[in-house]
Structures are given as C-alpha cells and as structure tokens.
Amino acid sequence: MKSRPLNVLAMTMLLAISAQAHHSFTMFDATKQITLSGIVTSFEWTNPHSYIEIDVSDEGGAVKHWSIEMGSPSILQQSGWKFSSLKKGDKTTLVINPLKDGRAGGFLNTATLPTGKTLGNGPGRGPQK
C-alpha cells in the first residue's frame, strides 16, 4: 500500500481539473485498494468509459464476478493501452478502488497484463507508457 497517498492525491487532482468530466469518482473509495487476480471475461474499449469484466476465484474455488471501470479510450491510450491489450480468457491482476456501496465493482488503478507489463488508468493514475 506504499502508493496509496500518491494515488489519493492523484484522484483529488483529477477531481479538481475535471469539473466537466463525465462523472466524479465519489462512488469509489479512494482510500481503499483491493487486488484482484482472475480471468478476463470481456474487455470493453468503449465510451464514456472502458471496462474490464473479470472472474475472480477464492481459495475455496468460489468464483466472484467484478466490473472494473477505467478511463475512456482517449485517456487510456495516454497510459499505453490499446483496444487489444486484454482479451477474453486472459489472466490479469488488477489493483482497484472498490465501490463504496459494497457491490462487486471498482475503479482501476493498475492492471498487469499477460505480457507482464503494468499499465495505469490514464494520466496521473499509475504507471505511464
């Protein structure tokens, strides 16, 4: 969790400059980070946001499905993302800020691709390209 204060700072800065953004990020808990390792069921390179749908198995084998919001394609490409960066069946590890309401959703901080490369979620959010 070393990167947490920086991440919170980055989110705050983004909130400050994105007054006209599609929505604010208040629905996500910027103070909490969760790591999800699982199998991608779809990678949606779409507007106004892109999404990673992912199945995560626990130690007992139970599978929980998560919907993870990302920036838009325009913003993601600034972090090195492409429409083909992930596909169905890929194994990936995601670090996210969970939804505050407890449902299985969140906002991406970083994703580690099958190639081993770790990408952020747009300028000011995680590693850049």
Added chain:
Amino acid sequence: MDLKKIFCATLALASLLPFAGAQSAKTPDLTGVWGTFKGGKGPNAKFAAPPAGQLVLKPEYAKPYEARRAKEAEANQRGEQLANSGAQCVPYGVPTMMSVAVYPVEIIQTPKQVTIVSEAFSEVRRVYLDRPQAPLEDVAPGYYGRSVGHWEADTLVVDTIGIKTSVNGYRGMPHSERMRITERMKLVTPDVLHDQITIDDPVVLEKPMVYTLAYQRVPDYEMVEFVCDNNREFIDENGIVRMKVKER
C-alpha cells in the same frame, strides 16, 4: 457615374467587410488539434489563461443556483454525486464543450467556415464567416445554437445565440433563451490559443460573465472516436449517480 452611385457602391462593399472580406494572407490559421494548456508555471506562465471574472446572477436566479451548488457539495461530502447531464451521456453544448476534462478540440479553418470538433462526445460546432447572424426568433434553440464569426485583425470573434435553456452554461449556471456568447479566439503564440468567452444574458446575469480557456497545440494527434454507447452510470431513486455492475 454620379457621386451618389459611388457612395452606394462603397456602402454595399463595406457592408460585406465583416464577413468574407476580412480574410487575408495575414489571417492566423487556427487549424489543428488543441489540448488544455499545461504550461501555466515557470517561463510559460504568461501564456496561462487570466483568472475568470465573477459570476453574478440576478437574485431570483442566484438563490436556486447557490442552493443547488450547496446540495452538490453536501453530496460530495457524503461521497455521492448528484445527477448531471454528463452522467446521462447528454452532450455539453456551447460553451461547455470547449473544455471537457482533458479532451482536446480540433479546429478546421477555411475562408468561409471554422468548424470545431470536441473529442468528448464528438460534439461539432460550425462558425460561419460569410454571413450575418440571424435574428434570435429564427434560430431553433439547441446545444450549439447558431454561430457566426469575423476576423478583427488577428482575433476570430464568434457570436453565438440560440442555446436552449436546458443546456447548462459556465459552472452549471442557468441562462435564458436570450443568452449571447461572444468568443475572441487568438493565438498568443503560434502554439498557444486563447478563447476568451463572454456570456451575456440580460435576464439571468447582473453583468456579463467572462472567462478564458487556454489551449496548446497537440501536434500530429489523431482524434479518438467517442460514441457514448456503454454508459453504465445510472441515477438512483435519490438522484445519486451510481454504476451498474454486471452479473456473472
């Protein structure tokens, strides 16, 4: 040819000057992709946008506006966001489309028309340079209204009317059908563009609201498609923006 005829011909020519006739070899070319100006500190500080003027609404509009802003701030404190047009994938319109988060705008300039495309939501404005503004009663209220422009030396002056009242203005300010927007677009350096926006509304505003947007060129940038076809935000029964999650 008598003097009267010469006078009439000169007058007719002069009336055309504010339109196509103002374009010259010295006319700046605003064509290109423009992103938010980022060099507001250090040696480039002088090219940053000047501070915005004060938004002064007439008392009958100020009260509900301030109440709404307070409600938004309270919701934010609770970690919630109140419904807004962006969360419903409705375009922003003029003038807000000129500054949506970090998305660039593309300007395509020809002698008779300047076209402005915002990457966010693929919004398009057309500024006609070769014709006068229409009377307000002839312009169908919409997101972009009707824009005409002319060059005053190195500055493109754009006049926009006909923005419908459901389209929020600067910082969500209300406006009437009589809102008039005057923009003065000028290259302060070859790669820094300023758009000074003056919102005038005799019904809603005590005085015109003036603010400036600063842009910098984004060379070789290819605009990204933006069609809002996967909007997972929804407004719940309390008017709060939430996100749909998918079931397995």
